[in-house]
Amino acid sequence: MAAKSISTLLEDVRLLSEEGHALVQAVRALVKQTFGTVDEEVKYGGILFAVDGVSFAGVFAYRQHVSLEFGQGAAITDPYGLLEGAGKGRRHLKLRGLSDLADKQVADYLPLALQAAKG
Incomplete structure (x- = not known):
């Protein structure tokens, strides 16, 4: 059902948007x-990611x-100063093209987001 x-x-x-897709x-x-193993769930109009039951992005x-959202993004020490948002918890990266995956260091932020979510 979730895959559907x-x-x-x-x-x-x-x-x-084809580019957004x-x-x-x-x-x-x-x-x-x-x-490796990641659970995905459709919620809030997007796809949430969890590892070992911990939802992190x-x-x-x-x-x-x-938008790549990090639920506990405020707890991330932002090594590149690229996270956006000023709320109590969430931070995000706005991605406008495939080059932003590298330009905005997404691969580096993902483990930081999981670590922050684990508390």
């Missing part, structure tokens, strides 16, 4: 490459960008 929900969401994202898929691939597609 994810595929349905991905088709909706594709209708919104490619970016969401690239984020998913990078998360899986980084952690989510990817959300918008018309002009894709």
Whole structure:
């Protein structure tokens, strides 16, 4: 059932933006490459990622960008100064193209986000 929900969401994202769809898929691939086994869940209009039951990030597609959200992002010591947001807990990276995966150091932020979520 979850796989169907994810595929349905991905088709909706594709209708919104082909580039956004490619970016969401690239984020998913990078998360899986980084952690191996990852649980995915459609929630809040995006795909949430969890490792060993710990939810640490989510990817959300918008018309002009894709947002990679970190639920405990405020607890991350931001090594590159790229995290956006000023709330009590969340931080995010706005991704506008595939090059942003490297330019915004996404692979480095993912383990930091998991560590922050574990507390």
